[in-house]
Amino acid sequence: MNRIYLDHAATTPLDPRVLEVMLPYLRDHYGNASSVHALGRKARYAVEECRERISAHLEVAPGDIIFTSGGTEANNLAIKGVLGDNGGGLLTSSAEHEAVLTQAKSRMTSGESVCLLTPESNGGISLSQLEAALTQDVHLVSLMHANNEVGTLNPVAEIAKMCNARGILYHCDAVQTSGQGDVWPAKLGVDMMSASSHKFYGPKGVGWLYVRPGIALTGVIEGGSQERRRRGGTENVPAIVGMAKAFDLAIEEQEIRRAHLLMLRRRLIEGLEAIMDDCFYVLNTPERAEICAPHIVNIAFPPVNGETIDGEMLILNMDMQGICVASGSACTSGAIEPSHVLLAMGLDQATASAAVRFSLGKDNTPEEVDRAVDSLHTIIKRMRKSSVA
């Protein structure tokens, strides 16, 4: 059975062109970038050359990029690095990724000032709500670009403008959209921005945090002078080399990829609408393509005559058909809980528990999308029938 992978928001496959450039650094050029001998210098050269290429694409200076182990670490570095243990108020939203939300919650628990915005029903934040919440207590705003569960894009440039006007720092988690379009931090006026390589066909376990020059940021991983003392630890040279290549390709192929994703996205939504009458919510619609990341479509099944759909069972059934998609639920303390994002958007527990996230990739085909729609249709019909029986 040919597997159909529609879970690119979770991770993307490694592009073979990326693997190709990584192999020599895994096999032959294994020096530590801090060593002074020839192998070390080779590794150092590679790291700095990658930093230059990435920063040139982002239109920032190489020294503004701190390599990290990925998006989670970049988000931790941005918030902890600026606010420390008691460094002022944080404003974020309850639709953020756990890598931001968990920090917000622990800061709240330890009595620090945290403002948690409730997202609108589409998962994005409201600018008027944000404006009202930007009080003197707020030192740092952390609001993502694309939501990883529903794909809604926050208006980053407008958020940055509001923050800049008040002298408040703005961190943006752009993990889902790095490499996808005009997400250039300096141009947008963003002070810090997180990215992660495995979301754009690079290796896992590597990413970066952009930090605008002049921001006082304290490293959170101590024990080495790497990354200008802002992130200790031996650099993962093969991963950095792979990430830079993946980013080059993402920028080069950006328009083709976007057009392809939008075509697939439209086909997916229209396919679902054609066969599934009125029994699903599309949490983002093609008419609002400009406020959606092109790769994410999240749909949910509300109860019909009181009968609910078990989202986990749905995902397992799709998997048995060879289709990899994600549910909105997460396993928290041993229990399956509906997504915090869907609940924050106002969905009821039963509907939020019956959500499926399709996330498309550059190599998916229209036929794969059609097969996924057919399978979902068959499975939902079977599940509805057996819950009635």
Ligand code: PLP
């Ligand atoms: N932020 C967002 C929006 C994400 O989607 C993810 C991963 O899914 C992360 C942060 C974490 O990134 P990483 O997997 O590189 O730690």
